[in-house]
Amino acid sequence: MALAFVPSDAAMLAVQAGVVLAPRRPPVIPRLQRLSGPAWALVPIASIVGVIFAIRYMSGTATGLTYLALVAVPILAAAALGWAMRGSKPWFALAAVPLFVLAWADRTTLVGQGAATLLSALSCVTLGVLLSAVTPPRWLKLGIVLMAAADVWLVATDLLQSPNSVLVAAQPPAGLPQLQAEVFGTVSMGYGDLFVAALLGAVLAHQWRRQWQAAVLTLVIAGCFDLLFFFINELPATVPVALALLVTESWQWRQQRRVSVALRRPSMRADAIPRQAR
Numbered sequence: 001m002a003l004a005f006v007p008s009d010a011a012m013l014a015v016q017a018g019v020v021l022a023p024r025r026p027p028v029i030p031r032l033q034r035l036s037g038p039a040w041a042l043v044p045i046a047s048i049v050g051v052i053f054a055i056r057y058m059s060g061t062a063t064g065l066t067y068l069a070l071v072a073v074p075i076l077a078a079a080a081l082g083w084a085m086r087g088s089k090p091w092f093a094l095a096a097v098p099l100f101v102l103a104w105a106d107r108t109t110l111v112g113q114g115a116a117t118l119l120s121a122l123s124c125v126t127l128g129v130l131l132s133a134v135t136p137p138r139w140l141k142l143g144i145v146l147m148a149a150a151d152v153w154l155v156a157t158d159l160l161q162s163p164n165s166v167l168v169a170a171q172p173p174a175g176l177p178q179l180q181a182e183v184f185g186t187v188s189m190g191y192g193d194l195f196v197a198a199l200l201g202a203v204l205a206h207q208w209r210r211q212w213q214a215a216v217l218t219l220v221i222a223g224c225f226d227l228l229f230f231f232i233n234e235l236p237a238t239v240p241v242a243l244a245l246l247v248t249e250s251w252q253w254r255q256q257r258r259v260s261v262a263l264r265r266p267s268m269r270a271d272a273i274p275r276q277a278r
Contacts (some may be wrong), residue, residue: 005108008185009226011114015121015182016189016197016237017219020244021212022085022125026133033134040135044199048238052154054162062163062180066170069120069180069191072101076123084126086205096122103177109187111131117182121194127151128198132189132205140203141245145181147196148242155236164190198243210248217244231236 054061074096082093099115102255106112132140167186168181180188197218204211222240229235 004187005229008187008231010223011184012117012182012187012189013219013222013226015117015184016194016222017215019121019124019128019194019197020201020218020241021075021215022080022122022127023205023211024084024086024088025205026129026202029133035135035254036134036187038136038139040131041139041146043131044143044147044192044196045058045276047195048147048190049150049156050194051167052160053183055166056159062167062170066172066178066180067176070106070172070203073119073123076126077119080122080125080129084123084129085122092218100177104175104181104230107175107177109158110255112177113184116177116179117184117189120179120191123179124191124198125192125201127195128202129198131199132202137167140199141249142201144196144199144245145242146235147192148238151192151236155234161234161238174195189237193241196238196241200245204248208241212250213251216246217247221247 012023049063051065055065058147075151076098078093078096080088081095082088082090096119101176103112103119107116114115135143164181168178170180174180181191184196200214200218201211204214218240221243222237225235225240
Protein backbone atom coordinates (compact mmCIF):
# COMPACT_ATOMS: atom_id res chain seq x y z
CA MET A 1 0.00 0.00 0.00
CA ALA A 2 1.45 3.38 -1.04
CA LEU A 3 2.30 5.90 1.65
CA ALA A 4 -0.06 8.89 1.69
CA PHE A 5 1.02 12.26 0.36
CA VAL A 6 1.42 14.11 3.67
CA PRO A 7 3.85 11.68 5.37
CA SER A 8 5.69 11.15 2.07
CA ASP A 9 6.13 14.89 1.61
CA ALA A 10 7.10 15.42 5.26
CA ALA A 11 9.84 12.80 4.94
CA MET A 12 11.26 14.39 1.77
CA LEU A 13 11.22 17.86 3.32
CA ALA A 14 13.02 16.51 6.39
CA VAL A 15 15.70 15.03 4.12
CA GLN A 16 16.12 18.34 2.30
CA ALA A 17 16.47 20.22 5.60
CA GLY A 18 18.90 17.57 6.82
CA VAL A 19 21.05 18.13 3.75
CA VAL A 20 21.29 21.82 4.68
CA LEU A 21 22.48 20.80 8.14
CA ALA A 22 24.94 18.09 7.05
CA PRO A 23 27.90 19.74 5.24
CA ARG A 24 31.09 20.36 7.18
CA ARG A 25 33.18 23.51 6.85
CA PRO A 26 34.78 23.43 3.39
CA PRO A 27 38.41 22.41 3.84
CA VAL A 28 41.35 24.34 2.42
CA ILE A 29 42.75 22.14 -0.34
CA PRO A 30 45.65 23.81 -2.18
CA ARG A 31 44.89 22.09 -5.49
CA LEU A 32 41.27 23.21 -5.35
CA GLN A 33 42.24 26.72 -4.28
CA ARG A 34 44.16 27.17 -7.52
CA LEU A 35 40.92 26.44 -9.41
CA SER A 36 38.72 28.76 -7.35
CA GLY A 37 36.84 31.67 -8.89
CA PRO A 38 33.37 33.20 -9.30
CA ALA A 39 32.69 31.28 -12.53
CA TRP A 40 31.86 28.19 -10.44
CA ALA A 41 28.74 30.02 -9.26
CA LEU A 42 27.22 29.21 -12.66
CA VAL A 43 27.24 25.47 -11.89
CA PRO A 44 23.93 25.47 -9.95
CA ILE A 45 21.88 27.20 -12.65
CA ALA A 46 23.64 25.23 -15.40
CA SER A 47 22.85 21.98 -13.59
CA ILE A 48 19.13 22.56 -13.88
CA VAL A 49 18.75 24.51 -17.12
CA GLY A 50 21.38 22.50 -18.97
CA VAL A 51 19.95 19.15 -17.92
CA ILE A 52 16.35 20.08 -18.76
CA PHE A 53 17.18 21.34 -22.26
CA ALA A 54 19.58 18.44 -22.90
CA ILE A 55 16.82 15.93 -22.09
CA ARG A 56 14.35 17.88 -24.20
CA TYR A 57 16.50 18.13 -27.32
CA MET A 58 19.08 15.32 -27.08
CA SER A 59 17.77 11.76 -27.08
CA GLY A 60 19.50 9.44 -24.66
CA THR A 61 20.40 12.15 -22.15
CA ALA A 62 18.09 10.76 -19.48
CA THR A 63 19.57 7.28 -19.92
CA GLY A 64 23.09 8.68 -19.72
CA LEU A 65 22.27 10.57 -16.53
CA THR A 66 20.76 7.41 -15.08
CA TYR A 67 24.01 5.49 -15.64
CA LEU A 68 26.08 8.43 -14.37
CA ALA A 69 24.04 8.61 -11.17
CA LEU A 70 24.28 4.84 -10.70
CA VAL A 71 28.08 5.08 -10.63
CA ALA A 72 28.71 8.51 -9.10
CA VAL A 73 26.05 8.71 -6.37
CA PRO A 74 27.29 5.77 -4.23
CA ILE A 75 30.90 6.99 -4.49
CA LEU A 76 29.97 10.55 -3.54
CA ALA A 77 27.75 9.25 -0.73
CA ALA A 78 30.68 7.26 0.66
CA ALA A 79 32.81 10.42 0.45
CA ALA A 80 30.19 12.31 2.47
CA LEU A 81 30.06 9.65 5.18
CA GLY A 82 33.83 9.44 5.35
CA TRP A 83 34.81 13.08 4.84
CA ALA A 84 32.34 15.76 3.73
CA MET A 85 29.62 15.77 6.41
CA ARG A 86 29.73 16.85 10.03
CA GLY A 87 30.81 14.03 12.30
CA SER A 88 32.18 12.00 9.40
CA LYS A 89 34.74 9.25 9.99
CA PRO A 90 36.72 7.45 7.28
CA TRP A 91 35.25 4.07 8.19
CA PHE A 92 31.70 5.48 7.99
CA ALA A 93 32.14 5.42 4.21
CA LEU A 94 31.49 1.67 4.31
CA ALA A 95 27.86 2.39 5.21
CA ALA A 96 27.26 3.35 1.58
CA VAL A 97 27.48 -0.34 0.64
CA PRO A 98 24.47 -1.58 2.67
CA LEU A 99 22.52 1.51 1.64
CA PHE A 100 23.08 0.63 -2.01
CA VAL A 101 22.16 -3.00 -1.39
CA LEU A 102 18.92 -1.93 0.31
CA ALA A 103 18.13 0.49 -2.50
CA TRP A 104 18.61 -2.34 -4.99
CA ALA A 105 17.04 -5.29 -3.17
CA ASP A 106 14.00 -3.42 -1.82
CA ARG A 107 13.64 -0.80 -4.54
CA THR A 108 9.82 -1.09 -4.59
CA THR A 109 9.41 -0.64 -0.82
CA LEU A 110 9.69 2.41 1.41
CA VAL A 111 12.91 0.99 2.88
CA GLY A 112 14.53 0.77 -0.54
CA GLN A 113 13.23 4.18 -1.59
CA GLY A 114 14.50 5.66 1.66
CA ALA A 115 17.95 4.13 1.16
CA ALA A 116 18.15 5.45 -2.42
CA THR A 117 17.04 8.91 -1.29
CA LEU A 118 19.63 8.91 1.49
CA LEU A 119 22.37 7.94 -0.97
CA SER A 120 21.40 10.82 -3.25
CA ALA A 121 21.23 13.24 -0.33
CA LEU A 122 24.68 12.24 0.91
CA SER A 123 26.15 12.55 -2.58
CA CYS A 124 24.81 16.10 -2.76
CA VAL A 125 26.57 16.91 0.52
CA THR A 126 29.93 15.99 -1.05
CA LEU A 127 29.20 18.03 -4.17
CA GLY A 128 28.13 21.01 -2.07
CA VAL A 129 31.31 20.96 0.02
CA LEU A 130 33.52 20.63 -3.06
CA LEU A 131 31.79 23.44 -4.94
CA SER A 132 31.87 25.75 -1.93
CA ALA A 133 35.61 25.10 -1.61
CA VAL A 134 36.25 26.67 -5.02
CA THR A 135 33.54 29.36 -5.14
CA PRO A 136 33.62 32.66 -3.22
CA PRO A 137 30.70 32.65 -0.73
CA ARG A 138 28.97 35.74 -2.12
CA TRP A 139 29.03 34.32 -5.62
CA LEU A 140 27.79 30.90 -4.50
CA LYS A 141 24.88 32.53 -2.66
CA LEU A 142 24.01 34.36 -5.87
CA GLY A 143 24.22 31.04 -7.71
CA ILE A 144 21.68 29.53 -5.30
CA VAL A 145 19.22 32.36 -5.90
CA LEU A 146 19.69 32.17 -9.68
CA MET A 147 19.10 28.42 -9.62
CA ALA A 148 15.82 28.91 -7.78
CA ALA A 149 14.80 31.67 -10.21
CA ALA A 150 15.54 29.38 -13.17
CA ASP A 151 13.53 26.60 -11.51
CA VAL A 152 10.54 28.93 -11.12
CA TRP A 153 10.82 29.96 -14.78
CA LEU A 154 11.00 26.34 -15.98
CA VAL A 155 7.96 25.32 -13.92
CA ALA A 156 5.92 28.41 -14.84
CA THR A 157 6.55 27.93 -18.56
CA ASP A 158 5.89 24.14 -18.47
CA LEU A 159 9.42 23.45 -19.70
CA LEU A 160 10.31 21.31 -16.68
CA GLN A 161 7.49 18.79 -16.46
CA SER A 162 8.06 16.69 -19.58
CA PRO A 163 11.87 16.31 -19.32
CA ASN A 164 11.57 15.66 -15.59
CA SER A 165 9.05 12.89 -16.23
CA VAL A 166 11.41 11.30 -18.75
CA LEU A 167 14.30 11.46 -16.26
CA VAL A 168 12.25 9.95 -13.41
CA ALA A 169 10.97 7.18 -15.67
CA ALA A 170 14.44 6.16 -16.93
CA GLN A 171 15.24 2.65 -15.69
CA PRO A 172 18.77 1.29 -15.16
CA PRO A 173 19.45 -2.32 -16.21
CA ALA A 174 19.16 -5.43 -14.02
CA GLY A 175 16.67 -3.77 -11.70
CA LEU A 176 19.38 -1.52 -10.25
CA PRO A 177 18.16 1.44 -8.16
CA GLN A 178 17.15 4.74 -9.71
CA LEU A 179 19.47 7.35 -8.22
CA GLN A 180 18.96 10.13 -10.77
CA ALA A 181 15.81 11.32 -8.95
CA GLU A 182 14.36 10.80 -5.50
CA VAL A 183 11.04 9.03 -4.95
CA PHE A 184 9.59 8.25 -1.55
CA GLY A 185 6.03 7.04 -1.18
CA THR A 186 3.87 9.23 -3.40
CA VAL A 187 6.30 12.17 -3.64
CA SER A 188 9.24 12.73 -5.97
CA MET A 189 11.99 15.34 -5.69
CA GLY A 190 14.65 16.25 -8.22
CA TYR A 191 18.34 15.74 -7.56
CA GLY A 192 18.85 19.48 -7.95
CA ASP A 193 16.46 20.15 -5.05
CA LEU A 194 18.85 18.35 -2.72
CA PHE A 195 21.93 19.75 -4.45
CA VAL A 196 20.85 23.34 -3.81
CA ALA A 197 20.18 22.46 -0.15
CA ALA A 198 23.72 21.10 0.15
CA LEU A 199 25.08 24.32 -1.36
CA LEU A 200 23.23 26.38 1.23
CA GLY A 201 24.55 24.23 4.05
CA ALA A 202 28.11 24.31 2.74
CA VAL A 203 28.21 28.08 2.21
CA LEU A 204 27.04 28.60 5.82
CA ALA A 205 29.02 25.74 7.37
CA HIS A 206 31.64 28.08 8.86
CA GLN A 207 28.86 29.52 11.04
CA TRP A 208 27.16 26.58 12.75
CA ARG A 209 24.36 28.70 14.23
CA ARG A 210 23.40 30.16 10.86
CA GLN A 211 23.56 26.71 9.27
CA TRP A 212 21.06 25.10 11.63
CA GLN A 213 18.85 28.20 11.46
CA ALA A 214 18.85 27.87 7.68
CA ALA A 215 17.97 24.17 7.98
CA VAL A 216 14.98 24.92 10.24
CA LEU A 217 13.90 27.79 7.98
CA THR A 218 14.10 25.53 4.93
CA LEU A 219 11.88 22.95 6.61
CA VAL A 220 9.30 25.52 7.77
CA ILE A 221 9.18 27.46 4.50
CA ALA A 222 9.02 24.27 2.44
CA GLY A 223 6.20 22.93 4.60
CA CYS A 224 4.17 26.08 4.04
CA PHE A 225 5.13 26.22 0.38
CA ASP A 226 4.01 22.64 -0.22
CA LEU A 227 0.47 23.47 0.86
CA LEU A 228 0.17 24.68 -2.73
CA PHE A 229 0.23 21.03 -3.78
CA PHE A 230 -3.43 20.89 -2.83
CA PHE A 231 -4.05 23.25 -5.77
CA ILE A 232 -1.26 22.51 -8.28
CA ASN A 233 0.77 19.42 -9.16
CA GLU A 234 4.28 20.83 -9.70
CA LEU A 235 6.33 23.15 -7.49
CA PRO A 236 9.94 24.36 -7.69
CA ALA A 237 11.43 22.83 -4.54
CA THR A 238 14.53 24.99 -4.79
CA VAL A 239 12.52 28.08 -3.81
CA PRO A 240 12.28 27.37 -0.05
CA VAL A 241 16.06 26.93 0.06
CA ALA A 242 16.65 30.27 -1.68
CA LEU A 243 14.11 31.98 0.60
CA ALA A 244 15.83 30.53 3.67
CA LEU A 245 19.11 31.95 2.38
CA LEU A 246 17.59 35.40 1.84
CA VAL A 247 16.05 35.41 5.31
CA THR A 248 19.30 34.41 7.03
CA GLU A 249 21.21 37.00 5.00
CA SER A 250 18.68 39.63 6.07
CA TRP A 251 19.09 38.65 9.73
CA GLN A 252 22.87 38.77 9.40
CA TRP A 253 22.77 42.21 7.76
CA ARG A 254 20.50 43.60 10.47
CA GLN A 255 22.71 42.19 13.21
CA GLN A 256 25.84 43.67 11.66
CA ARG A 257 24.08 47.01 11.25
CA ARG A 258 23.09 47.06 14.91
CA VAL A 259 26.66 46.28 15.95
CA SER A 260 27.95 49.01 13.68
CA VAL A 261 25.52 51.55 15.13
CA ALA A 262 26.38 50.49 18.68
CA LEU A 263 30.08 50.96 17.99
CA ARG A 264 29.51 54.47 16.69
CA ARG A 265 27.52 55.68 19.70
CA PRO A 266 30.37 55.98 22.26
CA SER A 267 32.48 58.07 19.85
CA MET A 268 29.49 60.28 19.07
CA ARG A 269 28.91 60.87 22.75
CA ALA A 270 32.56 61.62 23.34
CA ASP A 271 32.54 64.19 20.53
CA ALA A 272 29.43 65.78 21.99
CA ILE A 273 31.14 66.54 25.37
CA PRO A 274 32.29 70.19 25.32
CA ARG A 275 35.94 70.83 25.99
CA GLN A 276 36.71 72.61 29.20
CA ALA A 277 39.37 75.27 29.48
CA ARG A 278 42.24 74.36 31.70
